[in-house]
Amino acid sequence: MRWNWWLLAVTLGALAVAVVLAVYALRIPARTPTQPPATFRSWQVTLCYPDLKASRLVRFSLTIAATSEERVVEELVGRLKAPETPDLSPALPSETRLLSVRREGNVLVLDLNDAFVNPEFWQGSDVAHLRLQALVHTLCSLPNTHAIRLLVNGQVPEALGGHEEVSEPIQPDPTL
Amino acid sequence: MPTANRSANCSNNPSHRQRQVLSLLTFPSPVCQFLWRKEGAKVRMAILALCLFVSAFGHTQSEAPVPTRLLVLDKTFNLPILWLPDEPYAPVGDWLTALKIRWVAQGSGLALKLPYQTAFLWTTTSAKVIVNGREMEVAPLLRRGEDWWLPLVSLARLLRLLAVVNPEKRMVKLAALLQSVAVKQVALGWQVSLTFSYRLPTPPKVGTLREPDRVYADFVGAALQDITLPSLPDGSPLSKMRLGQFSNEPLILRFVAETTSPLQISVVGSEIGDEGDERWHLLLFSSEQREQWLGQIRLQENISTRAIFRFWGRFEEKPTVRYEGTTLSILLPSAPLLPLDNASFTDEGLVREARVEGQGTAARLVVTLLKPAQAHWEKREQGVELVIETPFVRPRRVRLIVVDAGHGGKDPGAMSPSQPSLLEKHLTLDIAFRLKRLLEQGGYQVLLTRTDDTYLPLPDRVAIANNAGADAFVSIHLNAFPQPGGQWGTEVYYWTLQSLPLAESIYRHLLTLLGRKGNGIRQRQLYVIRHTFMPSVLVEPCYLNHPEEEALLRQEWFRERIALAIFWGIAEFFGDLPTLQKQGE
Numbered sequence: 001m002r003w004n005w006w007l008l009a010v011t012l013g014a015l016a017v018a019v020v021l022a023v024y025a026l027r028i029p030a031r032t033p034t035q036p037p038a039t040f041r042s043w044q045v046t047l048c049y050p051d052l053k054a055s056r057l058v059r060f061s062l063t064i065a066a067t068s069e070e071r072v073v074e075e076l077v078g079r080l081k082a083p084e085t086p087d088l089s090p091a092l093p094s095e096t097r098l099l100s101v102r103r104e105g106n107v108l109v110l111d112l113n114d115a116f117v118n119p120e121f122w123q124g125s126d127v128a129h130l131r132l133q134a135l136v137h138t139l140c141s142l143p144n145t146h147a148i149r150l151l152v153n154g155q156v157p158e159a160l161g162g163h164e165e166v167s168e169p170i171q172p173d174p175t176l
Numbered sequence: 177m178p179t180a181n182r183s184a185n186c187s188n189n190p191s192h193r194q195r196q197v198l199s200l201l202t203f204p205s206p207v208c209q210f211l212w213r214k215e216g217a218k219v220r221m222a223i224l225a226l227c228l229f230v231s232a233f234g235h236t237q238s239e240a241p242v243p244t245r246l247l248v249l250d251k252t253f254n255l256p257i258l259w260l261p262d263e264p265y266a267p268v269g270d271w272l273t274a275l276k277i278r279w280v281a282q283g284s285g286l287a288l289k290l291p292y293q294t295a296f297l298w299t300t301t302s303a304k305v306i307v308n309g310r311e312m313e314v315a316p317l318l319r320r321g322e323d324w325w326l327p328l329v330s331l332a333r334l335l336r337l338l339a340v341v342n343p344e345k346r347m348v349k350l351a352a353l354l355q356s357v358a359v360k361q362v363a364l365g366w367q368v369s370l371t372f373s374y375r376l377p378t379p380p381k382v383g384t385l386r387e388p389d390r391v392y393a394d395f396v397g398a399a400l401q402d403i404t405l406p407s408l409p410d411g412s413p414l415s416k417m418r419l420g421q422f423s424n425e426p427l428i429l430r431f432v433a434e435t436t437s438p439l440q441i442s443v444v445g446s447e448i449g450d451e452g453d454e455r456w457h458l459l460l461f462s463s464e465q466r467e468q469w470l471g472q473i474r475l476q477e478n479i480s481t482r483a484i485f486r487f488w489g490r491f492e493e494k495p496t497v498r499y500e501g502t503t504l505s506i507l508l509p510s511a512p513l514l515p516l517d518n519a520s521f522t523d524e525g526l527v528r529e530a531r532v533e534g535q536g537t538a539a540r541l542v543v544t545l546l547k548p549a550q551a552h553w554e555k556r557e558q559g560v561e562l563v564i565e566t567p568f569v570r571p572r573r574v575r576l577i578v579v580d581a582g583h584g585g586k587d588p589g590a591m592s593p594s595q596p597s598l599l600e601k602h603l604t605l606d607i608a609f610r611l612k613r614l615l616e617q618g619g620y621q622v623l624l625t626r627t628d629d630t631y632l633p634l635p636d637r638v639a640i641a642n643n644a645g646a647d648a649f650v651s652i653h654l655n656a657f658p659q660p661g662g663q664w665g666t667e668v669y670y671w672t673l674q675s676l677p678l679a680e681s682i683y684r685h686l687l688t689l690l691g692r693k694g695n696g697i698r699q700r701q702l703y704v705i706r707h708t709f710m711p712s713v714l715v716e717p718c719y720l721n722h723p724e725e726e727a728l729l730r731q732e733w734f735r736e737r738i739a740l741a742i743f744w745g746i747a748e749f750f751g752d753l754p755t756l757q758k759q760g761e
Contacts, residue, residue: 053663089658123590123656125669125716129700158633162587163653165634165703166499168505173701 021065040065043072046141047079049088050130057134057176058088069142073101073110076138091134093121099153102170107169117152122161131176132164137172147171179353192455221303229480241267246328246350248274248576249397250377250426257348258318260327264341264348265318265325272326273379275335285317286324290335291375291452298326304543307334336373336451338399351399351427352376354419359406364469365461366412367444370431373397375454382441382458382558390434391441393458394422398429412461413437418664438463443488443558445472445514457514462693468492468509471559473532473541474517478525480546485530485562493552498635499707504543504551506562507756508532512537514600520539526564542676548709552643575648575750578641580704581608582653585631590656592729601629603729605689611652618747618756638707648678648746649712651704652738654720654729664722665693669714671705682745689741690734692718692725711749715742 041060047060062079066072080091095115102109136148139143146167150157159165223658238693241256246266251274258265268279268286285299296307297366300317312329328348332339340349352374359368380393408414415434422430433445444457459471471488478484487495491509498505516532533699551564558708581604583589591602605626612622623644641649656664666686670679679697687694705712716740718725726736747753 049286054657119587121658123658123721124655125702125714126667126698126700127656127658129702158587159703162583162589162634163702167635168500173700175699 028136039089040067043069043142046138047074047076048134048137049080049083049091050127050134052087052089054124054127054130057130057137058135069103072142073108073139073170074098075108078095080135080138089127089131091131091138092116093118104149106144107149108142108145108147109149109151110139111151111154115151116150117157117160119161122163124161125163128161129173132160132166132170133173133176136170137176140172188230196349222301244346244348246271247347247351247425247427249350249352249374250274252426255326257345257346258466262315263327264327264343265327266348268324268326276375281324284319286326305334338373338401340399349399349427352397352454353399353401354395354403354429356403357405357417357431359409359412359414359417361409361412362459364467365439365459366414367464368393368417368431368433368458368460369455370395370458371449371453372453373453375448375452376456379443379446379486379558380456381597382443384439384441386438388434389438391438391439391460392431392433393431393441393443393456395429395431395456397427397429400429400453413439432458440465442490443471443754445474445488445512445517448517466492466609468686470508470510470512470539471580472514472517473530475527475530478527480524480526481566483525483527483545483549483564485541485543485564486556486559487562488559496633496635497551497562497639497643499638499709502545502548504541504545504564506541506543508539508541510537511535516541526566546650550642550645550709574619574621576644576646577615577746578623578644578649579608579611579615580625580637580641580649580651581605582651584626584629587631590654592720592726593660594723594726598726598729600654600656603720603735605610605629605652607652607735607739607742610736611650611742614739614743615746618743620746620753632701636709637704641708641710641712646708646710648749649704649708649710650682650742650746651712651714652742653714653716654718655716656721657719660721661723663695664719664725665695666690666718667695667699667716669700669702669705669716670697670712671699671701672711674711675705675711677714677747678745681748682713682715682742683743684740685744685748686715689737689744690717717741734751 020080034109043064043066045062045064047062048057051058064072064075066075077096081094081096083090093115095118097113097115099111099113122131139145139148149169150166216223220391241258244257246253246255246257248271251271252744253267253271255269255271260724272279272304278289280287284301285297287295287297289295296305298305298317299315300319303316304311305314312334312543314334315327317327318325326613328350329339329341332350336353338351338353342348350535352372355371356374357368357370359366368516376395377397380395382391382393384391400419405417405419408417413436415436417431417433420430420432422428439460440459440463442459444459446454446456448454455470468491469489474486476484476486495509498507511534512532516530518530526546526549527543528546530544533540533542545564547566549564549566551562554561554563581600583604587601589604591600592598594675608624615622623640625640626632637651655667668679668683668685668686670676683697702714705714718729720726720729744753747756
């Protein structure tokens with residue numbers, strides 16, 4: 001009988017230790033030794049949209065907290081597709097997806113999906129120009145970015161809507 | 177260095193003749209005894225005077241230059257040459273440019289600059305010169321009055337040229353020597369490389385011959401010497417190779433390869449060695465091969481108003497040229513097999529910098545110019561030439577207007593919402609044809625960028641205008657707005673300030689004749705008006721997706737009015753409107 005009490009006490013003790021260890025393990029986040037902790041950084045950018053009359057660019061200052069430049073570009077592409085106010089025109093077709101981003105010196109290279117070249121979106125010389133320049137002005141507000149090179153599925157696309165040549169890196173139009 | 181055919185000519189040797197006369201006067205002989213006899217003293221004195229005259233005359237003649245033919249690589253010069261006992265001397269002059277040698281007088285000598293080598297000094301006093309750190313023995317220069325005279329055999333030795341001196345025919349030849357031949361297999365076929373001791377004046381001329389099948393290459397300015405031809409590799413379509421001196425005047429060395437099957441031959445390009453030697457590469461490939469390739473790009477002329485790039489290779493179509501201010505970007509079919517040859521680069525030339533960027537089909541030649549210029553292609557026997565000239569080199573009496581019908585082919589442009597749909601590409605072409613007719617009736621020359629429903633990239637439209645040296649460029653479009661019906665009216669776009677008056681005159685006439693709302697003249701970096709050199713505008717007379725304007729565009733008279741308004745705008749810009757109005761009356 002006395003032996004049974006001893007067995008019960010040991011079992012309860014082991015259980016208590018297991019519970020303590022489990023709680024401790026849950027409270028400490030898992031870390032992979034090879035991956036440094038992701039740190040957020042603040043990025044000051046200027047977000048640009050064409051106005052509804054397609055006569056000028058409207059600018060907004062914006063701070064984005066992100067872990068990398070790629071994440072910032074993703075965020076900007078998302079915002080350019082859908083302006084927050086109805087008096088602005090989108091700078092990118094709504095189905096556009098960013099496939100990848102890389103740098104070639106001061107040139108930011110964006111690889112986008114097919115939806116980007118939707119001809120209906122790029123109709124009208126001035127509308128097409130303002131929309132493309134909204135994208136270029138926005139991305140060129142990133143540090144050390146002087147021009148944007150655009151690819152579609154890794155290939156150089158033809159002129160957007162027959163108006164905007166994009167085979168070379170595009171710089172901001174200073175008149176806008 | 178071999179100096180063939182050189183032989184002494186006693187009749188022109190002054191010392192020899194003087195010795196003859198001296199021997200007559202001083203040594204006892206039957207002739208002397210005859211001279212010293214008392215009888216016939218007058219006759220003897222006359223003979224003596226004659227001998228002295230001949231002696232003196234002969235001396236003078238030997239020091240005088242003699243008309244001589246001087247063959248320098250591919251050029252022939254008739255020059256007075258001093259035939260001195262050691263070697264012939266030629267007066268420094270234009271013939272040196274055939275060797276691409278520049279010179280300047282410096283103290284008691286000349287500073288000579290050889291191609292690909294540093295300058296060196298050659299004096300009248302020293303029998304040695306130092307070229308590229310190496311001391312070489314030469315005959316000293318001669319100075320007579322203001323003229324400098326170069327010893328030709330010494331010059332040939334310095335330049336590693338062959339000197340053929342023929343005093344009897346009064347001829348001197350300077351030729352590049354063939355040094356070696358090599359054959360190797362490359363991705364495109366078989367490459368034959370011939371190395372010469374000096375840069376040849378022109379690229380080789382190549383061709384094919386039949387029965388038996390063979391290919392040949394002629395090298396002008398080159399001479400043959402005994403060399404060992406390489407053995408032919410296994411699997412090679414070449415059955416035999418041979419070399420021969422095809423012509424002696426001009427000097428032409430011919431390379432011939434017999435082949436087991438019909439082959440094509442093409443020049444790939446050349447490379448220059450440190451010693452100034454030149455290696456020419458030839459490509460032998462199957463007659464059925466249609467693959468595009470680029471051998472080498474050579475800047476072969478570069479002066480302040482004109483530059484020429486030579487492209488060797490096989491092209492299906494001429495490479496596209498894109499303009500960005502003073503920078504030209506030429507899209508290449510592939511990266512060149514050999515490095516860019518910049519030998520003609522000078523600080524004073526139109527081309528300031530040229531470099532090849534990218535690989536494969538993304539390769540391009542980027543050329544930085546001193547000032548904006550127009551480029552056009554010229555077909556050559558092998559490959560093409562890109563000729564870049566500053567504007568207005570070619571005067572034209574009739575003004576040339578390039579009319580660009582927007583969109584086309586797979587790019588329809590804007591589309592009207594009502595059925596049957598109107599396509600922008602069809603309307604712009606219709607208006608362009610109308611404008612062409614009006615302009616031609618007004619005495620202008622007109623070039624349309626497209627005449628049918630085909631797709632034409634924007635850089636090609638720009639290239640047509642720039643290459644033609646147009647006086648004005650008008651791109652015709654019809655507008656569209658994201659929300660159909662949301663916008664209407666007329667807009668005209670320009671980029672450069674020289675284009676603003678043209679934009680203003682066309683805009684004014686469009687508003688007058690069409691009566692639509694004026695949305696303004698806008699300065700925009702649109703591709704076709706940004707990259708054209710001449711006054712250029714892009715017109716958007718009205719909106720295709722506005723119901724009222726769409727209905728107007730369906731009317732022929734309205735499209736005619738658009739064309740008429742643009743025509744009047746152009747005529748006003750050039751100051752021709754009053755004349756045309758008088759003609760109309």
